[in-house]
Amino acid sequence: MTRDQVASRIAADPQRPWLSVAKGWRSGLLIACVSVGVAATLRALLQNVGHFHYLPLLPAVMVVALMADRRAAAVAVALCVAADLVLTRSEQADAIVQAVVFVVVAAVVAELCRRFAEAVEALRDARDAVDLVQSPREQGPKDQPHGVWRLNAMGEMAAILAHELNQPLSAAAVYLHAGRRDAALAGPMGDSVTRSLDLAKTQILRAGDIIRHMRERISTGDHAIRPERASSLVEEMAPVFAMIGRDAGVTIRFDIDGEDDHVMADRIQIQQAVSNLVRNAVDAVNGRAEPLVLIVGRSIGPEAYEFRVEDNGPGISQDRIGQIFRPMATSKTGGMGLGLSVTRSIVESHGATLKIDRSTLGGAVFAFRLPRVTEAETAC
Ligand code: ADP
Numbered sequence: 001m002t003r004d005q006v007a008s009r010i011a012a013d014p015q016r017p018w019l020s021v022a023k024g025w026r027s028g029l030l031i032a033c034v035s036v037g038v039a040a041t042l043r044a045l046l047q048n049v050g051h052f053h054y055l056p057l058l059p060a061v062m063v064v065a066l067m068a069d070r071r072a073a074a075v076a077v078a079l080c081v082a083a084d085l086v087l088t089r090s091e092q093a094d095a096i097v098q099a100v101v102f103v104v105v106a107a108v109v110a111e112l113c114r115r116f117a118e119a120v121e122a123l124r125d126a127r128d129a130v131d132l133v134q135s136p137r138e139q140g141p142k143d144q145p146h147g148v149w150r151l152n153a154m155g156e157m158a159a160i161l162a163h164e165l166n167q168p169l170s171a172a173a174v175y176l177h178a179g180r181r182d183a184a185l186a187g188p189m190g191d192s193v194t195r196s197l198d199l200a201k202t203q204i205l206r207a208g209d210i211i212r213h214m215r216e217r218i219s220t221g222d223h224a225i226r227p228e229r230a231s232s233l234v235e236e237m238a239p240v241f242a243m244i245g246r247d248a249g250v251t252i253r254f255d256i257d258g259e260d261d262h263v264m265a266d267r268i269q270i271q272q273a274v275s276n277l278v279r280n281a282v283d284a285v286n287g288r289a290e291p292l293v294l295i296v297g298r299s300i301g302p303e304a305y306e307f308r309v310e311d312n313g314p315g316i317s318q319d320r321i322g323q324i325f326r327p328m329a330t331s332k333t334g335g336m337g338l339g340l341s342v343t344r345s346i347v348e349s350h351g352a353t354l355k356i357d358r359s360t361l362g363g364a365v366f367a368f369r370l371p372r373v374t375e376a377e378t379a380c
Contacts, residue, residue: 028072035060040083054102061106065113073110227378228265231258256297263305263370273346276339277309284313304369313363
């Protein structure tokens, strides 16, 4: 969700009506003038009916206290007194007594309104903070055309991340709210700090949205599986692989069967999976005399098309195979240990299995098979 979307969501939120509309001193002043102006007009009209004095002016002070800050409310009280003195022709002593009583009553009422507005804002911030990373609803398993998607390792990771990040993000939102209140006390000088704090809060909301979307996307298996040419899918990545190979001093070779290579695949996801495997292979051959990575694509009978990524690195011993798919399991400094768990999730969401073996090149081979479709089926 973009910053604008967050802003419009906040604006459209029925529980976020009119409190704290005036963020700056000038708009507070404007609200005070308009509110008292309207109330004074009403008061002048009511004068024909009876002596109401300050009563019709009190709502103006309440509106200002709710919508703006205390200084604006104080200005509103002063304007009310001035308006009453102009409109009422009472005895001087009487007018002073009435003005004093009004100032005291208005100050108490304004303070109560301010507290109410602050309490509502604090509640709203707390709700935003709690909403930050909560999943809107737990999504159940969903059938896919080529297999059943489950909340897999990556989904669990996202769920753990969402849960763990909820607390610091919520705390940050509360601290920002407190900082904003302090900055407001600094008057016009605090305006730019307030703006920066508002922007920071928007970014925190964005972080929560990103995590929530990631979790939703993974748990619903929201992807687009359609007929694709396996060869074009890999060829499109060739410039990227060439660059990776050049940077690492590794030869990356292609052996892709381009005949009868129509497969059912989510193009972006399969490209991500192959790319993860190639990056791992490139890391694995680091330090070899003639580092080599081979990307193979083969039709395996009428049913399947196999992708293989092989290397001449050290390979993976049987006892390590169970560990390397665990999220965060890495043997690299600076490694995240997520590549293989994501890759396996992608492959399994296509109804396939990611297999590991020893390559004839000497290192590891990672392979998976996608369901093939005929050219005629592709046209349907
Ligand atoms: P990362 O690359 O961040 O470590 P991965 O999940 O992609 O995370 O890989 C986990 C571990 O699996 C790697 O740290 C490495 O030890 C091992 N591994 C992955 N691919 C290979 C390979 N081709 N050859 C040898 N080891 C590999």
